[in-house]
Amino acid sequence: MSACIRRVPCTVVTGFLGAGKTTLIRNVLARANGRRIAIIVNEFGDVGIDGELLRSCGIEGCLEDDVLELANGCICCTVADDFVPALDRILARARPVDHILIETSGLALPKPLVQAFNWPNVKNRVTVDGVVAVVDGPALAAGRVAADEAALAAQRAADESLDHDDPIEEVFEDQVACADLVILSKSDLLDEAGLARARRAVERRLSPAVKIVHGANGDVDPGVLLGLGLAVEEDIENRWSHHDGADEHEHDDFETFIVDLPPVAAPDELARRVARAAEAQNVLRLKGFAHVAGKPMRLVVQAVGPRVTHHYDRAWKADEKRATRLVVIGLKGLDRAAVESLLAA
Template sequence: DRPSPPEHIVIETSGLALPKPLLKAFGWPSVRTRMTVDGVITVVDAPAVADGRFADDPEAVARQREADDSRDHDNPIEEVYEDQLDCADLVVLNKTDLLNEAELAAIEAGLATRSRRVRLIRAREGRVDPAVILGLSAAAEDDLAARPSHHDGADEHEHDDFTSFVLPLREQESVEAFIARLEHVARAHDVLRMKGYARIAGKSLRLGVQAVGARIRHAFEQGEASPGQLVVIGLHGLDPVAVQRSFDEA
């Protein structure tokens, strides 16, 4: 309704979001007549794929089934990963500077086996020219049938597979000790994501952290002089009390 409305609106979803429910919202009459989905962009964490974070080991699963064929072997992370790929109009393979050419080629070969073939570009630190990702003219809301999902026909708002909570953080004695604690927690509890900030003794700036598994990036940043906090995301059943205890004991 603005005199000069924006040409594009970029919607960044959660890394664990299912894309099709959002696309379906653009089919609502009040939205459809005024907006279209120019394209769905999926950003892939290349090192996480190389580490096998998004896929089970098929041989290990087969052995588990032989031992107990009643066990549920669904991998919710793998399903979300595949849903996001199969809904995409463009895939950005990110953090490519952390892998060698052979590793990147293997990932790209795996992505090429998806039923939905889309363009793929490489990126470092998420740097992509906006001209590359805007103006795809995909009209994705009209193309839902060509975007398969593990959750088609189901309640697509099930985020019961995952859980998240916020941990309060006391002042930390040093950057090194804090990062070591985060790595310990990530490995001990198979944490998917952590993000937040902490106060470090003797430092005027707060320390911001972003973690994918046990891979952690950190940098000092401006911020209010409030207590630190950490958002922790993991599979359903991740125990906040156990995570807090593990962090305090590390």
């Protein structure tokens, strides 16, 4: 009997030059708790600086050969030439890695990179655990999408491999639209009004299912970023992009509603119902909490299409109503009554 091959989870960290991607990754390394993490760095606009910062991080367990730099151009434009060979080098090592972090160039479009994870020579070995977009809080609060637009223009001019010449606002929208989580960096530099402006600038481009996490100095719990288990490559065609055609999946075409259910008998039973509803009615995302009869713990339920995960996260609080409440997200025209019926069946 052949052994089951474990696919190594990869997290794609996207965002403009200076948004705080490297600081975030350093923080993840510092709090890795024994996990061996390899890093692919593509921020060539700083010619070696990001890779050097990570190599010389001084963090126990962070080895120099765990950091690979791709300096030949934007990663989404050099996937076959640079990215796949880098994966090969990491996966061929005698000491296996537990997770791979991919820091993209500021001008990279995440969707083409994630699509490469469906290539035959890639998909059986790695999976996209999640896409994290790091956005610059003070820049957004000031009405810009990047802190240093001149640096981005210089990066664009220096990259001969770049095959897309999108306005930076469109690159920003593509990065956010592909994200499973958004880190609003440098949030400590903003007052309440500034935070509200920055959040609004992101939210109007964001799927309703995606959360925004405030970050200061990259200090975000790695448990929030890693282990999402979303297999994004299997859902990537549902992620909106300017390159798909602007009319195809406008964010205004999403609709969201909440389904309240009675206590469930068992987690697997609920997961089967969720999967059936998602498949039959084209539900894009579902997430929420469930009360499992006889259990003191709250059950977290998440689904991307028909792929469902669930786990107990904590005990119900004494003053908290034990309930099953699920948020359902789909395109306009989703048959709410049919979804509710399948979830309640």
